[in-house]
Amino acid sequence: MEIFYYLVFGGLAAVVAGLELGKSGKDRVATPTAFNAFKNNYVLVYSLMMSGDWLQGPYVYYLYSQYGFDKGDIGRLFIAGFGSSMLFGTIVGSLADRQGRKRACITYCITYILSCITKHSPHYRVLLLGRILGGVATSLLFSAFESWLVAEHNKRGYDPQWLSITFSKAIFLGNGLIAIIAGLFANLLADNLGFGPVAPFDAAACFLAIGMAIIMSSWSENYGDQSEGKDLMSQFKVAAKAIASDEKIALLGAIQSLFEGSMYTFVFLWTPALSPNDEDIPHGFIFATFMLSSMLGSSIASRLLARKMKVEGYMQIVFAVSAFTLFLPVATSLLVPTSSVKGSGISFGGSLQLLGFCTFESCVGIFWPSIMKMRSQYIPEEARSTIMNFFRIPLNLFVCVVLYNVNAFPITVMFGMCSIFLLMAAILQRRLMLVADLHKLSTKSQDMTAEDEPLNP
Numbered sequence: 001m002e003i004f005y006y007l008v009f010g011g012l013a014a015v016v017a018g019l020e021l022g023k024s025g026k027d028r029v030a031t032p033t034a035f036n037a038f039k040n041n042y043v044l045v046y047s048l049m050m051s052g053d054w055l056q057g058p059y060v061y062y063l064y065s066q067y068g069f070d071k072g073d074i075g076r077l078f079i080a081g082f083g084s085s086m087l088f089g090t091i092v093g094s095l096a097d098r099q100g101r102k103r104a105c106i107t108y109c110i111t112y113i114l115s116c117i118t119k120h121s122p123h124y125r126v127l128l129l130g131r132i133l134g135g136v137a138t139s140l141l142f143s144a145f146e147s148w149l150v151a152e153h154n155k156r157g158y159d160p161q162w163l164s165i166t167f168s169k170a171i172f173l174g175n176g177l178i179a180i181i182a183g184l185f186a187n188l189l190a191d192n193l194g195f196g197p198v199a200p201f202d203a204a205a206c207f208l209a210i211g212m213a214i215i216m217s218s219w220s221e222n223y224g225d226q227s228e229g230k231d232l233m234s235q236f237k238v239a240a241k242a243i244a245s246d247e248k249i250a251l252l253g254a255i256q257s258l259f260e261g262s263m264y265t266f267v268f269l270w271t272p273a274l275s276p277n278d279e280d281i282p283h284g285f286i287f288a289t290f291m292l293s294s295m296l297g298s299s300i301a302s303r304l305l306a307r308k309m310k311v312e313g314y315m316q317i318v319f320a321v322s323a324f325t326l327f328l329p330v331a332t333s334l335l336v337p338t339s340s341v342k343g344s345g346i347s348f349g350g351s352l353q354l355l356g357f358c359t360f361e362s363c364v365g366i367f368w369p370s371i372m373k374m375r376s377q378y379i380p381e382e383a384r385s386t387i388m389n390f391f392r393i394p395l396n397l398f399v400c401v402v403l404y405n406v407n408a409f410p411i412t413v414m415f416g417m418c419s420i421f422l423l424m425a426a427i428l429q430r431r432l433m434l435v436a437d438l439h440k441l442s443t444k445s446q447d448m449t450a451e452d453e454p455l456n457p
């Protein structure tokens with residue numbers, strides 16, 4: 001493997017270690033023992049849930065191909081997963097608010113374990129069922145756990161600022177370190193120990209079962225709006241009304257969809273972008289490098305949040321930088337000569353793109369705890385899970401369209417589109433900051449007026 005990859009990985013590892021070890025008092029927040037125990041419990045559960053997800057990632061496509069399915073069949077399986085998340089996401093989100101977020105988290109574990117079990121079957125319909133179950137589980141993973149955390153944090157009376165500590169730590173471990181370890185462990189099971197590509201799915205089911213046991217034994221239940229007569233359709237109406245009546249929520253949903261849509265498109269496109277002429281690139285090592293970049297981003301985010309930096313302000317810069325990095329494939333295709341040698345090492349243009357993609361992954365690491373912080377501020381508690389899954393409808397629709405047309409457009413067009421979306425996210429983020437500031441000024445003015453009224457005759 002070329003030394004370039006080791007230099008990038010080693011450089012990122014040194015920076016991450018330096019940031020974590022070099023934290024000053026300004027970068028740390030003193031918190032009581034009770035909160036630390038609560039935070040560590042959630043981070044442990046979240047890490048187990050994400051390990052169950054990350055273990056599967058590197059081998060899903062490969063397993064389907066080993067069962068003899070072609071690219072079109074596999075594409076339809078992936079579309080089934082995202083389509084399921086789009087169709088059933090709002091339903092399970094609403095049920096989580098009404099029936100309990102703890103129950104929804106347990107349901108996630110059971111649903112994803114069943115999805116893992118279906119991977120043992122070579123039959124297309126069984127695998128299709130597994131993708132549908134996986135789509136439902138994904139909706140719960142990205143809504144129920146966060147909703148439970150925010151509600152439980154507030155119920156216990158902890159400082160709202162401390163939420164960002166839990167978010168940052170969960171993303172640093174669950175979306176960074178755990179992803180790297182899970183990728184290496186999956187490779188050990190499937191290749192080194194010779195258990196085959198289905199072994200990582202069995203391991204994922206075990207980790208999910210352990211996490212479910214911890215949830216059942218240590219978590220309390222919390223709910224959204226449990227008003228009498230509030231059926232599923234009423235929950236939808238409450239969520240839709242909240243989005244339509246509050247510009248801050250609508251902007252937040254649009255920003256999330258634009259960024260995550262670009263992010264999931266990047267997941268499909270980074271491999272052909274780095275190896276347009278079938279260059280020999282170490283996919284697993286590059287994936288680990290991306291996850292290390294994400295850890296770098298979450299470490300930066302924890303510092304920004306600890307110093308109470310304005311999320312709405314610095315995220316404008318993050319989105320602008322993201323737009324630039326995903327425009328690099330377009331720029332390099334125009335400015336950097338491409339190699340015509342098949343199967344060679346990574347090209348100069350590919351090396352530039354890899355550095356840009358690592359920067360993008362760092363932006364992803366900043367994005368997750370920051371968007372969680374904004375959601376905790378702007379989304380009303382009574383319909384939190386429902387609204388969060390409403391946000392995922394345009395995201396999943398977009399990804400389904402991309403998957404269906406992935407061969408219809410040149411890769412540069414796809415990256416150019418993502419770059420435009422990220423610029424739009426930066427503009428909307430600016431608008432969100434202005435609206436939020438106006439709302440704060442208006443609320444402060446009303447409070448001052450209310451205090452002065454008794455003094456006037």
